Amino acid sequence: MLKVNPNLDKIEISVIRKIAEACKEYEGGEKTLINLTIGEPDLPQPKKIIDETIEYMQSAKLGYPQLGGMIELREEIGKYYREKYGLSIEADEIIVTVGSTEGLSTAIKTIILPGDEVLTPLPVYPGYEPLITLAGAKLVKIDTSNDNFELTVETLKKYMTPKTKAIIVNYPSNPSGVIISKENRDDILRFAKENHLYIISDEVYSEIIFGEEHNSFLQDEYRENVILINGFSKSHSLTGWRIGYVIASKKMRGYLIKVHQYAVTSASAISQKGALTALKECKDISSQVEIYKKRAESVYKKLKDANIFAIEPKGAIYIFISLEGITNLTSLDFAKKLLEEERVAVVPGIAFGMDNYIRISLVKDEDILNEAIDRFINFVNKKDRE
């Protein structure tokens, strides 16, 4: 074979994929398979979004959208951030992207160079490291277990080197459901400004918050340092539409758009219309959030009652469960055994850089989730007896 980019050899097939493959063997068996691996909302896409997009498809040209995203959508996104967070965001500081993934990829390609180091707290979403690796840089993963899995400046300082170029944060966190306090957020922003670091803030779960408010890293005082990533996959269940956005300073947007334009031209015009409808007509997703919240509380309580430690989710659609004292198996082997014996599919914590955990997605009805947790507890207790 002719030579390819050698960084690609460092990128492995994801652990999530391995479990998904293993799932196939157990489909249609006697005991129903409960698949809690994928981070895809089960709640339906708002009908209004489908209907208005269909109407648009019947009348509009569906030609190349404006470079960087249709102006109506970018204006609506700006308005949303102005109203919700009191920020001064304008349309020319926004790029509409092919989901939040393309936003991340575009941001990383724009600012990360070979040899750079990028800091991120553990547990970490598995989509970041391959992009950093492909850029020839290094993702430095920070243990935050002593700070309730919140990133703090004290921890950042320990990992900072002259090579550090950026910090990736993801609150509410996939997989931990942890959110960040205003104080820590402000400290991190100040630290980034003082040390000339970029912050890539993946806030794709910003709308799914249980109770407290979301502290966005996008702040007027720190616009030079921050690239915000967001999208409609989680808030409006629009996963298959591939639609998201990036917000950055106007100057940074000038760089980002060069990468974006030549990488994808634009996001689909159809999906852009869907996102516009989401923001204009389906802004209130509180009833959906309530469902995720109830699921999270129910599962968390069940685990607690069984003396199993899990990180209490404050947002997002996951629960991250500790295997400490439960097993000596790797999280992958544990997940495989759980699947084999109890037909419950979960993601091994190693996928997020923490081998003594597993992740459950809260994307099934509460009774199915409860059934899965019962099976999990049963499995754990069986292990105890062995």
Added chain:
Amino acid sequence: MLKVNPNLDKIEISVIRKIAEACKEYEGGEKTLINLTIGEPDLPQPKKIIDETIEYMQSAKLGYPQLGGMIELREEIGKYYREKYGLSIEADEIIVTVGSTEGLSTAIKTIILPGDEVLTPLPVYPGYEPLITLAGAKLVKIDTSNDNFELTVETLKKYMTPKTKAIIVNYPSNPSGVIISKENRDDILRFAKENHLYIISDEVYSEIIFGEEHNSFLQDEYRENVILINGFSKSHSLTGWRIGYVIASKKMRGYLIKVHQYAVTSASAISQKGALTALKECKDISSQVEIYKKRAESVYKKLKDANIFAIEPKGAIYIFISLEGITNLTSLDFAKKLLEEERVAVVPGIAFGMDNYIRISLVKDEDILNEAIDRFINFVNKKDRE
């Protein structure tokens, strides 16, 4: 400002954009503006595609599509290549991409490394160089005017160095409309194999061919060397849907998909359904091709009768007109003056690396194109008299 990827400073805002900006000044004037800059089909998207996609949106989940593209679509693409070209292409050698742009970007990121040289014939589509530059490599543009703008091995040999890693070909060509002969194609494939070079073949105009047949670079004997890029933007006017595909060897696909997955996750599920309908139900686009062909012939004849040299288009949706002996202006200044005086917007040849040309897109009705050419000829004759 904090440091960004320095290669981005080498990427300029496109000349096409400059002309598009200039156009805005002349809209709604006394003399109607005829904008022939954009490479976007004016022919409507097949109604069947819209209808079936809408039906799909009303019933399907529209969740994350399968990694690499929905299997039905990949199977249909494979079938198309087996039937049309007699090749042995299977679904696991295909990735569905966010338009052909993402295919190109993914291919280049996978195989091109800093310091590499990539050969391509002039005139060249302006989307390639920024991707090569961003990869830290160099696009070496080859003069092919002595070979009727077809790439030959003799020419390739002159530009080949130890750094040469790949060749990008684009037949039918944007902007020249030139196609490649079977003989030249075979010679280039053999040359690539012998010299361990990749060929990235952008065949996005493969369906728009006037008379002769399309000689695809995808050949069973050379699968190791070739990455084929194609899409539905030109054949089915699905520009805004952002849907295309890459075909490569199974092994190469394994690398490409790592880049694709972390760059965009996938193309929109809605757009994938549109593409599937295009292939299953709207394969015959001969009446559309006939329209482009008539336009090309009409414009070409008009220019010939006025003793103005243009490259005779054998496919695609453009005509590339020589300014040799017509003006001493740069192609950008010429285009600006033509716009100012005659309200005809064209793309300066410099956008394609050839300053003594302009490009016209054949994306208006024949009478409008003829009117534009009349104005152009009038403009040229006026210049003569000055």
